[in-house]
Amino acid sequence: MKTLAALPKQTSAPAKLISPSTAARTPTRIAPAVSTESQFVPLIHASKVVLHLRQIHAQILLQGFSWSSLLATQLVSASSLRNAIDYSISVFSQYHPKNVFLFNALIRGLVKNARFEVALSHFVLMLRSDARPDRMTYPFVLKSTAQLFLRRLAGELHCMIFKTGVELDSFVEVSLADMYVKIEELGYALKVFDESPHRLDSRSTLLWNVLINGCCKKGDIVKAMELFHTMPGRDVASWNSLINGFLAAGLLDKAKAAFDQMPEKNVVTWTTMVNGFSQNGDNEKALSVFSRMLEENVRPNDFTVVSALSACAKIGAVEAGLRIHKYIKDNRFRLNAAIGTALVDMYAKCGNIESASQVFSETKERDILTWSVMIWGWALHGRFQQAVQCSKQMLRSAGIKPDEVVFLALLTACTHAGQVDLGLNIFDSMRLDYQIDPSMKHYSLIVDLLGRAGRLNEALKFIEEMPINPDLVIWGTLFCACRAHKNVEIAEFAVTKLLELEPKHPGSYVFLSNAYAAVGRWEDAERVRSSMQDKGVGKGPGWSHVEVDGQVHRFVAGDNAHHKDANEIHQKLEEIMSGARKQGYMPGTEWVLHNIEEEEKEDALGSHSEKLALAFALIQTSPKTAPIRIVKNLRICGDCHSLMKYASIMSQREIIVRDIKRFHHFKDGTCSCGDYW
Numbered sequence: 001m002k003t004l005a006a007l008p009k010q011t012s013a014p015a016k017l018i019s020p021s022t023a024a025r026t027p028t029r030i031a032p033a034v035s036t037e038s039q040f041v042p043l044i045h046a047s048k049v050v051l052h053l054r055q056i057h058a059q060i061l062l063q064g065f066s067w068s069s070l071l072a073t074q075l076v077s078a079s080s081l082r083n084a085i086d087y088s089i090s091v092f093s094q095y096h097p098k099n100v101f102l103f104n105a106l107i108r109g110l111v112k113n114a115r116f117e118v119a120l121s122h123f124v125l126m127l128r129s130d131a132r133p134d135r136m137t138y139p140f141v142l143k144s145t146a147q148l149f150l151r152r153l154a155g156e157l158h159c160m161i162f163k164t165g166v167e168l169d170s171f172v173e174v175s176l177a178d179m180y181v182k183i184e185e186l187g188y189a190l191k192v193f194d195e196s197p198h199r200l201d202s203r204s205t206l207l208w209n210v211l212i213n214g215c216c217k218k219g220d221i222v223k224a225m226e227l228f229h230t231m232p233g234r235d236v237a238s239w240n241s242l243i244n245g246f247l248a249a250g251l252l253d254k255a256k257a258a259f260d261q262m263p264e265k266n267v268v269t270w271t272t273m274v275n276g277f278s279q280n281g282d283n284e285k286a287l288s289v290f291s292r293m294l295e296e297n298v299r300p301n302d303f304t305v306v307s308a309l310s311a312c313a314k315i316g317a318v319e320a321g322l323r324i325h326k327y328i329k330d331n332r333f334r335l336n337a338a339i340g341t342a343l344v345d346m347y348a349k350c351g352n353i354e355s356a357s358q359v360f361s362e363t364k365e366r367d368i369l370t371w372s373v374m375i376w377g378w379a380l381h382g383r384f385q386q387a388v389q390c391s392k393q394m395l396r397s398a399g400i401k402p403d404e405v406v407f408l409a410l411l412t413a414c415t416h417a418g419q420v421d422l423g424l425n426i427f428d429s430m431r432l433d434y435q436i437d438p439s440m441k442h443y444s445l446i447v448d449l450l451g452r453a454g455r456l457n458e459a460l461k462f463i464e465e466m467p468i469n470p471d472l473v474i475w476g477t478l479f480c481a482c483r484a485h486k487n488v489e490i491a492e493f494a495v496t497k498l499l500e501l502e503p504k505h506p507g508s509y510v511f512l513s514n515a516y517a518a519v520g521r522w523e524d525a526e527r528v529r530s531s532m533q534d535k536g537v538g539k540g541p542g543w544s545h546v547e548v549d550g551q552v553h554r555f556v557a558g559d560n561a562h563h564k565d566a567n568e569i570h571q572k573l574e575e576i577m578s579g580a581r582k583q584g585y586m587p588g589t590e591w592v593l594h595n596i597e598e599e600e601k602e603d604a605l606g607s608h609s610e611k612l613a614l615a616f617a618l619i620q621t622s623p624k625t626a627p628i629r630i631v632k633n634l635r636i637c638g639d640c641h642s643l644m645k646y647a648s649i650m651s652q653r654e655i656i657v658r659d660i661k662r663f664h665h666f667k668d669g670t671c672s673c674g675d676y677w
Contacts, residue, residue, distance in 0.1 A: 143178075290324075404436050630656070641671065
């Protein structure tokens with residue numbers, strides 16, 4: 001753990017400044033001669049770019065003001081504000097003797113440019129010089145300590161602050177409490193708060209807000225509410241902190257109540273609500289809040305827009321996403337990396353990969369996340385060639401090396417396309433060419449890659465040779481492959497491993513019951529399900545979302561009475577299944593777990609959530625219109641997959657289903673996955 005003594009010494013770096021002789025040869029845009037020190041200050045502040053600062057610096061040297069502490073301090077501050085922090089350091093290094101103002105300007109600039117370790121190194125240099133830290137030094141040093149999570153150094157700084165007598169300064173006090181909150185030492189933050197002589201002052205709101213935020217981060221909502229209700233004065237930030245705490249704790253009703261009670265809201269308030277509901281899985285509510293925000297003429301910021309687009313992506317609400325995209329264009333939001341990435345993600349996850357690709361092409365500011373999202377999009381839609389090509393373009397044209405996330409996307413693309421050899425080569429390249437250690441997710445994809453191709457023994461051998469212990473996902477992936485290829489022997493072994501890891505995991509029992517059912521061993525299947533019930537192991541129901549006229553509707557498997565149009569939906573579903581049978585559809589009753597009569601099996605299959613969503617969409621939309629887009633939380637079963645193909649013929653509609661693994665585009669009786677899923 002770092003202390004002040006352990007921090008590296010900061011020495012003056014070789015200057016890269018303009019010498020007087022060089023300055024004479026440097027073109028300048030400063031027309032009038034400046035004869036006094038104070039006349040340079042407004043010129044420094046008026047500079048728009050670093051080049052202008054360098055030209056002014058040259059004039060300062062030429063006119064003999066190199067001794068000026070004021071001008072050196074102003075140059076350091078101005079250049080750091082323009083993100084030219086290395087130039088700031090050069091100016092600082094050339095000035096002697098260094099005083100507290102110059103140190104403070106540089107330390108503040110380093111912190112603003114996220115150079116926290118360098119800031120602390122210059123603080124050590126300050127302590128070794130004649131300059132003494134003051135109330136303007138410590139807040140930025142404390143912030144650096146918090147960002148680097150240096151708990152021991154935090155204690156040393158607290159002692160120094162106490163000894164120098166600046167602990168009573170409100171700026172230092174708030175910074176000290178904030179540092180303790182960020183290094184997860186809430187007890188010390190509360191101690192600073194309790195000892196503050198300013199806490200009952202109506203102007204101490206910032207200190208109270210820091211503590212409320214700290215309690216919320218710690219999960220102590222009761223203490224946060226106590227502080228909120230006893231503080232001498234509240235501002236918008238106080239409400240925002242409490243609402244954010246409610247949302248982080250999953251207390252959506254309390255967050256909504258506080259939101260409605262607020263006397264005044266700002267863009268942060270609305271953004272907190274949109275993002276908070278989305279993070280808690282209530283994406284419909286998140287989009288409702290965003291719509292209300294626009295109705296009240298509150299302009300969202302970039303983060304609000306990204307949060308709303310994320311909510312659209314999660315539930316496949318493409319119509320809402322299109323409206324947000326139009327709002328972005330109409331209100332001239334800049335298509336930066338954050339918004340561009342969110343739009344690409346939204347279109348890709350809503351099933352419109354072509355629009356995702358178009359937005360990607362229009363986004364000029366791309367970071368590795370933007371590229372990763374586009375590659376993921378191609379992968380989830382089964383377009384492995386485009387995924388691989390996009391990764392090559394990223395490396396070739398943008399000079400960005402793939403990271404572990406990009407390799408996950410590429411392996412996913414290969415898995416969905418059955419490109420086993422290519423996937424294995426990519427896995428080897430990740431380890432050998434890019435020195436990236438595979439995570440459990442990478443290993444799981446290789447097991448999936450081999451398993452789907454029927455190479456089950458290779459998959460098992462791969463698991464046994466893994467350098468890390470396989471988890472539930474690895475064994476579950478192997479089991480799914482065994483079920484698809486009806487290999488009960490390896491399936492039993494995989495489920496044994498699953499139950500060793502987590503005896504009450506519902507998936508383990510369902511996996512094994514499915515395996516027995518797939519080969520007709522109904523007594524064994526029933527025995528496993530009985531064991532599951534005896535041990536109180538439950539499995540959550542499947543659900544599906546479908547968007548109709550901009551509204552997202554949710555359906556749950558087997559919930560016949562949940563929807564007000566239940567009777568009409570089931571009549572429509574029977575009509576679809578009857579028409580499909582005439583064209584050769586046979587209900588895949590092997591997907592039902594129980595050894596029950598065939599008629600009962602068909603009834604059980606008919607209650608799957610994606611079928612209910614399909615029937616509802618066909619009732620509520622006009623024939624031969626836009627594609628039907630369904631989002632499902634589980635993997636689509638073989639029977640539903642088969643019925644969707646027939647439904648696409650009869651309705652003459654494209655049906656797009658996004659399950660937990662990938663996209664399925666059903667059109668004219670075929671699926672984009674080629675029945676390989």
